[in-house]
Amino acid sequence: MTDTSIRSDSRERTRERVRESQDEEEDLVCPECGGNLVSDEERAETVCDDCGLVVSEGEIDRGPEWRAFDAKEKDEKSRVGAPTTKMMHDEGLSTNIGWQDKDAYGQALSSRQRQKMQRLRTWNERFRTRDSKERNLKQALGEIDRMASALGLPNNVRETASVIYRRALDENLLPGRSIEGVATASLYAAARQAGTPRSLDEITNVSRVEKDEIARTYRYVVRELNLEIQPADPVSYVPRFASDLNLSDEAERRARSLLETAKEKGIHSGKSPVGLAAAAVYAAALLTNEKVTQNEVSEVANISEVTIRNRYHELLEAEDRIQPEG
DNA sequence: ATGGTTTTTACTGCGTC
DNA sequence: GACGCGGTAAAAACCAT
Numbered sequence A: 001m002t003d004t005s006i007r008s009d010s011r012e013r014t015r016e017r018v019r020e021s022q023d024e025e026e027d028l029v030c031p032e033c034g035g036n037l038v039s040d041e042e043r044a045e046t047v048c049d050d051c052g053l054v055v056s057e058g059e060i061d062r063g064p065e066w067r068a069f070d071a072k073e074k075d076e077k078s079r080v081g082a083p084t085t086k087m088m089h090d091e092g093l094s095t096n097i098g099w100q101d102k103d104a105y106g107q108a109l110s111s112r113q114r115q116k117m118q119r120l121r122t123w124n125e126r127f128r129t130r131d132s133k134e135r136n137l138k139q140a141l142g143e144i145d146r147m148a149s150a151l152g153l154p155n156n157v158r159e160t161a162s163v164i165y166r167r168a169l170d171e172n173l174l175p176g177r178s179i180e181g182v183a184t185a186s187l188y189a190a191a192r193q194a195g196t197p198r199s200l201d202e203i204t205n206v207s208r209v210e211k212d213e214i215a216r217t218y219r220y221v222v223r224e225l226n227l228e229i230q231p232a233d234p235v236s237y238v239p240r241f242a243s244d245l246n247l248s249d250e251a252e253r254r255a256r257s258l259l260e261t262a263k264e265k266g267i268h269s270g271k272s273p274v275g276l277a278a279a280a281v282y283a284a285a286l287l288t289n290e291k292v293t294q295n296e297v298s299e300v301a302n303i304s305e306v307t308i309r310n311r312y313h314e315l316l317e318a319e320d321r322i323q324p325e326g
Numbered sequence B: 001a002t003g004g005t006t007t008t009t010a011c012t013g014c015g016t017c
Numbered sequence C: 001g002a003c004g005c006g007g008t009a010a011a012a013a014c015c016a017t
Helices: A002-024 A071-077 A111-151 A155-170 A179-193 A200-206 A211-225 A234-244 A249-265 A273-287 A294-301 A305-322
Strands: A037-040 A045-048 A054-057
Touching (some): A111 A155, A179 A211, A249 A273
16 A cells, blocks of 8 residues: 555655645636636636636546655554445444453553452443434434324424433433333323323323333332323313314313312312323303213223213202302 | 322213203 | 113132231
8 A cells, every 4th residue: 555655655645735725716817718717616717707617627626635745654644544334333433342351462551450450441432322312212202203293292392392302311321221111201201291282091002012021110210200290180081082072162161170179179189190080171161061971081081981970960069069059 | 109189991870852 | 672771609819917
């Protein structure tokens, strides 16, 4: 390689001269009309100012920007390494540090050197895991996006979910847990935080992970990240149920107020928010004379009819006690 | 693991269309 | 008779301890 590289240096030099003069944009004249040549950097062209002749276009100098006069100098100045390969996730660009404490000639390293190499291995490993985190993140974010659109969740929820996932990743919560599990848990948490909760069942439907695992992972993530997530507000389910059942705005309004008074009376404690919301929607439909069966409500809310019955009695009772005139 | 609470399942009876 | 509704008991699920 020494011969060719030295020989090519002369070419290199002339090319560089040309480039220098072009860069400075001086003393260049159009071969056709003798007008000024202007370089259009945006299009990588050199054009004549007067006649519009394109002297050169798409020119990219692929040579090195430095000159070397012998092989040693070339080695020193060259900053490129081994060819890349698609067979490795990082195209073979990440650093590998051998585990033997030997130098390039097979000699054993001094203890001082050994310690140094050990430290380097440690750090190299840290950077490598950072890389792997990036890949995890990419997959997880794709998964979050998929599930979010399946559930019709807005963008801000997706972003919140991404943030949660990132934090989980940073806190090393991933080992021992599946990416998809944590991604799902993040989305579940984000949806609740954003006030547009989806029930665990709904989440499970679009996730590739079992319900149990989601619940477990969710609890874990919430605990480890100290996420503050209040029990879901029943009211936040109302709009969705109401629209799924084609109820009037009036009914929806009454459902809300029903839940409000229930809240004041402290009826809802330990009861499932979904059940409460479903019961409120059902009760509101009754009050506004809109036909909805318990069965229909139980369908859209994924709650049993029995629960609806129990809850909506309590709701109406609470309402009556505050406003005896119904 | 356990016990207490809530939800679900399954079944029944009643009234209406 | 099918359907909507209410109630009940037992099973299952959930949650904190």
